[in-house]
Amino acid sequence: MSDLPSSEQIEKIIEAIESEQNLDSLQDNLAEMHPVDTARLLESLAPKQRPVVWLGLSDEDRGEVLLEVSDGVRDDLLQNMERRDLVNAVRNLDIDDIADLIPDLPDEVLADVQFSVDKQAKLGLDEVLSYPEDSAGGLMNVDAVAVRGNITMRVVIRYLRLRGELPENTDQLFVVDRRGRLIGSLHVTVLLTAPPNERVGKLMEREPVTFRAMEAQDNVTSAFEKYNLLSAAVVDEQNRLVGRITIDDVVDVIRERADHNLMIRAGLDEEEDMFAPVIRSTRNRALWLGINLITAIIASWVIGQFEDTIERLVALAVLMPIVASMGGNAGTQTLTIVIRGLGLGTISSANAWRVFKKELLVGGLNGLIWALVVACVATLWYQDLGLGLVIAIAMIINLLASAMAGVVIPIMLHRFGVDPALAGGVALTTVTDVVGFFALLSLAALLLL
Amino acid sequence: MSDLPSSEQIEKIIEAIESEQNLDSLQDNLAEMHPVDTARLLESLAPKQRPVVWLGLSDEDRGEVLLEVSDGVRDDLLQNMERRDLVNAVRNLDIDDIADLIPDLPDEVLADVQFSVDKQAKLGLDEVLSYPEDSAGGLMNVDAVAVRGNITMRVVIRYLRLRGELPENTDQLFVVDRRGRLIGSLHVTVLLTAPPNERVGKLMEREPVTFRAMEAQDNVTSAFEKYNLLSAAVVDEQNRLVGRITIDDVVDVIRERADHNLMIRAGLDEEEDMFAPVIRSTRNRALWLGINLITAIIASWVIGQFEDTIERLVALAVLMPIVASMGGNAGTQTLTIVIRGLGLGTISSANAWRVFKKELLVGGLNGLIWALVVACVATLWYQDLGLGLVIAIAMIINLLASAMAGVVIPIMLHRFGVDPALAGGVALTTVTDVVGFFALLSLAALLLL
Secondary structure (H helix, E strand, O other), rough: OOOOOOHHHHHHHHHHHOOOOOOOOHHHHHHHOOHHHHHHHHHHHHHHHHHHOOOOOHHHHHHHHHHHOOOOHHHHHHHHHOHHHHHHHHOOHHHHHHHHHHHHHOHHHHHHHHHOOHHHHHHHHHHOOOOOOOOOHHHHHHHEEEEEEOOOOHHHHHHHHHHHHOOOOOOEEEEEOOOOEHHHHHEHHHHHOOOOEEHHHOOOOOOEEEEOOOHHHHHHHHHHHHHOOOEEEEEOOOOOEEEEEHHHHHHHHHHHHHHHHHHHHOOOOOOOOOOOOOOOHHHHHHHHHHHHHHHHHHHHHHHHHOOOHHOOOHHHHHHHHHHHHHHHHHHHHHHHHHHHHHHHHOOOOOOHHHHHHHHHHHHHHHHHHHHHHHHHHHHHOOOOOOHHHHHHHHHHHHHHHHHHHHHHHHHHHHHOOOOOHHHHHHHHEEEEEEEHHHHHHHHHHOOOO | OOOOOOOOHHHHHHHHHHHHHOOOOOHHHHHHOOOOOOOOOOHHHHHHHHHHHHHOOOOHHHHHHHHHHOHHHHHHHHHOOOEEEHHHHOOOOOOOHHHHHHHHOOOHHHHHHHHOOOOHHHHHHHHHHOOOOOOOOOOOOOOOEEEOOOOHHHHHHHHHHHOOOOOOOOEEEEOOOOOEEEEEEEEEHHHHHHHOOOHHHHHHHHOOOOOOEEEEEEEEHHHHHOOOEEEEEEEEEEEEEEEEEEEHHHHHHHHHHHHHHHHHHHOOOOOOOOOHHHHHHHHHHHHHHHHHHHHHHHHHHHHHOHHHHHHHOHHHHHHHHHHHHHHHHHHHHHHHHHHHHEEEEEEEEEOOOHHHHHHHHHHHHHHHHHHHHHHHOOOOHHOHHHHHHHHHHHHHHHHHHHHHHHHHHHHHHHOOOOOOHHHHHHHHHHHHHHHHHHHHHHHHHHHOO
């Protein structure tokens, strides 16, 4: 793969733009670049630097780039584009890709796009747009090639020769009856290897994996992975073929989902533009910090109930973050495992109790181990065995609590339809902070003073 | 997709096994289940429950299931299998799949497997095994169909008919010269639509995306995504065709990578078996907790330097977790964005400075906002304007520090070849804890006492 534009090459272009030198060769470089790389380049640039690149792109490349860039950068580009340029960039894309862009397009551009595509494409676009964005119908393209079951392989091949080029990623043709209802599929490899006189109906796969247009995208991605599909038919309520989904779009969904999971764990907007205006980024992240502030104040309030205790034994103030932090870390481990299990479907009500017991045991054991270590540290530090004992008990209590919270919180959130990846971490650390501080301080008040 | 075995079905099986009732119908259910679902079922069961399912599987299903289960469960299954059963399960798999399993197989089984596959397969297996697991060669299969460039479409089709079924996911044939060197590729759709008398050499794609066998898998996955590939040729140093990589294996790599990222952030073993023995899970997680304990002790030590200050103004002990926790959360947001940018290649030395400046601004602004809020809370709580002022300044300092750490730490780790997802979080919270505690307590010592 010596052809892949290396990241060094992109780095050089960025350097040229940063220093505003050697911009002459930029045009040539851009023409050779793959839209995916151009999208990465645009994401690497500050908004005010992007026009240098953007203006150097052809209409076709612009359309592809709009599909590839992150949401934040796309908004930035769309806002600064002439309406006519925008229509030119979008109208030559595949129907499913236009449908993906449409939620972000200004209304008047949308009308122009629908006006400028041909009639066939307009029908297809209407079809795709009639389904929710995250359904199988929203993901499909309308380029499925259909044949009838009663013709021979020879006739199919003759038809394909007349038709010319096949749509990208065509691994199978779909077999329909007179009313357009799906009755099977015919792999192109079968077409190549089967006797020319055999009929389609005899050699077709009779029950290909098929999606209803309203099917959730999660089911589509897991079926593609499970059955190693390259494409699959999408049918409407009457089982009529309305389109097909191809693996490249499924890969995009998988990638976006993984990205989404990583981002929301830190309370970030799904696709924050790395160089969005400072004000916008600040606002995007402030909400999350505000939520965390509330939980931090709750924990502080718990400490506040023990001011007298701390005044009389200031070592507690020194040691209390250790108990809270160990609980937070152990709890996050449990939480991660449970969220993953819920996502994969390996945790359900049938075995949740078993998960709970196991995590409690692991939490208790790790609590014991680290309680011993921390007890030694505290005893040596403050020459106070009682203090060592108290912090050890608090540690065990908090690691047990963190195990329980790590199992119960995500399962409850999941049951109430809240994504546990989003809210699970905050809820968990609130519990481990509160329990950690309370256990240590109340035990100390009870036993040491 | 009414055919997909629903999670409820799996739940019912788990319930049956848990209650040890209705086990009669288990056998029938298992025979109908897809290996992916069987793998999920096994992962949902405790080790001692797994034999009920495992013993009910055919040799073929067992091989597929071994491929699909997580590493932890696979180890468990392999350890409890008869050597002969193991050989039977493995030997009928695809060459690339056997190669994937081999690192986990006991040595004597490996010899038996190599002995029991046919000579052709053994050669292929040796070829795949000669490359590192995470290289293109380690990912490839050896089932590429090759044709010569000087023959016509008609001859190719006749050859394919004689050959019979094509390997799964065959979207292109590879064109080689007399010495087996790759000179192009021929899409099966071209074969279907081109005139029968045209020669392969004329219609083939002359520069198909191709990987050297030693190419890193990351480059393979990004090229598959970028170019929407279904398959690609793998060649050796002499440009001879040695195999091909198909999209289904690439999807597996993408999925595993995403999973890996989520797990190591919490310091978890990549594929911890949810029901592994308690002792093993405890040990797996203890190391991470130990590392965190060290960082917690460092933060405590900083607090310890200010015992006098806290004794005189115990409100500091109450408020200090707020400053530390806000820094940790803001820093994690920056860290997540920078790790993502490093992974995508949108952050490089060319624009790192710009990222740094922006994050510093966002951190400073959010510091200002939340410093104001916290100052009000603290002033009202303790009726002490001085205290409110001190915590406000400490908050701004810590959010600036968290922004710097969130940019610098992952970039440094990345440069030294350490995965920032693994160590970044711990390093960051150490910084934000230390800076948070130190800023608040030292300012208080200086200004309030």
